[in-house]
Amino acid sequence: MPAVPAVPGLPDASYDHDGQLTKREVRAITLARLAPVPGELLWDVGAGAGSVAIEWMRAHPECRAVAVEDRPERARRITANAAALGVPALAVVTGPAPAVLATLEGPPDAVFVGGGLTAPGMIATCWDALRPGGRLVANTVTVEGERTVLEAHGRLGGDLARIAVDRAAPLGALTTWRPQIPVLQWTATKPA
Template sequence: MSAPVTVVGIGADGWDGLAPAARREIASCQVLVGSARQLDLVPGDAERVPWPSPLLPALPGLLSRHGDRRIVVLASGDPMFHGIGSTLVRLVGAERVRAVPHPSSASLACARLGWALDGVAVVSLVGKPAALLVPHLHPGRRVLVLGGSPAEVAALAPDARITVLEQLGGPRERVHHDLAAADPLHVLALECGRDGASTTPGRPDDTYEHDGQLTKREVRAVSLALLAPRPGELLWDVGAGAGSIAVEWCRTHPACRAVAVERHPGRAARVTRNATALGVPGLRVVVGESPAVLDPGELEPPDAVFVGGGLTAPGVVERCWAALRPGGRLVANAVTLESEAVLTRWRARLGGELTRVEVSRAAPVGGFTAWRPHLPVTTWAVTKEDPVAEDPMTEEDR
């Protein structure tokens, strides 16, 4: 594609609401691309090309066919705010995209409600599962939802006060609370009630569906502190069990990603259900035996690895360590003497820290209360800072 693409933001008020600069771009273009609704909002003689469906697979071909002509793409509101502008930048590069923004739907919604834009969470559910909203629901929190189904949002936040803001900026603008009567072009504003859970690791064990293969709450909190999730990073959760480590890794920040590796199909299905219920439906689940399933050609290299099961299987730690990015963290937990011995030998080779975590919980004993101890867990944590030693461990070493 030789010519740059100009992306012009437009609101429900159409041509009348556009600034002079945006009007000039549209008036001078040869090809105008947008939704049928958006194309109807503006005058002009340019060739009009409605968005194909599905959009993303067809987008490169569409741009290529008109690459030598002046193209203007119409976008809702601010093209770089959950908009097509960001998609085009990823596709053709920032140097080939020029954005002419319009006030975003979030800006307009906050203006109508008297909310500070910098004090609200904005969640886009356009083409995405509604479960993504769950991690943003906290007591007293204000949330704007773009593109969400009112019925689905209400089901996820039953105690929230929900306002519908539709056709913002246009002649048919309306602000109301009748979810069943919401116009398709709407923003939902939530004022959360008392429901909602912390994103701090260490959720109650009964939050998860499991069959006993679960990293317990206290140990989970310690393990995630050692994994030290940062926005945008990827975790491999190997021997995931119920997937609690991967789920809580993803809940620390919307940009955190995880792959849960589990050999039992039934447990893998539970991981998927837990991820959806707790608001991280994008968590990827891989079913298979480690280390064979840890194919570097199939899985993106991780920034952190947690090994919760399969430590004694030959090659698991080697494969995880080899795949780990420089500066990445590996954390492994052991309960049995055999798996603890594996950690001890790996620590002698690669360094890191060994920690013993022992937890007791108060429980009834007859008419009294006593401490009921859980099995102690040995945790090994190491950061990949130095090159791997040339001499790999032998089967006898393991």
């Protein structure tokens, strides 16, 4: 029997992380926008805990991904998360983006920028590397990141969405809603 694709949005507790993690609901939306296809390659830039690359690979056994992370301790954590979640073939590259992107297998079919979005040349390098018809998704929670995304959207087009999630939490003996940090998401498809 063929393997059943995994649905994105694993619980956050599935990942060992230091707080740099695309949270469950945002991760599911991000994977939907990246639209994994069997045999396609994803670059997960500023991978943090590697959750987007891992869930991209879990979508189908033929999906491939490279997680790029500047911090060695996070890169080690990504490797451990990938092994624990059934995708030990995830390639992890340690180094600063966008400089290290020139060393990666490519061209990618999709690029996710989850960290380092404001680094000079990050969007241009990712966009230039992307194959025609490929998808770029960038998430940000900072004002500086929003400025970068809005500028890129003005040049390259695409879609903008603000994702806001509230989670139920105790308030004394009752329950209230605790808002999470809203995420601005930009998605663009490179013209074919």
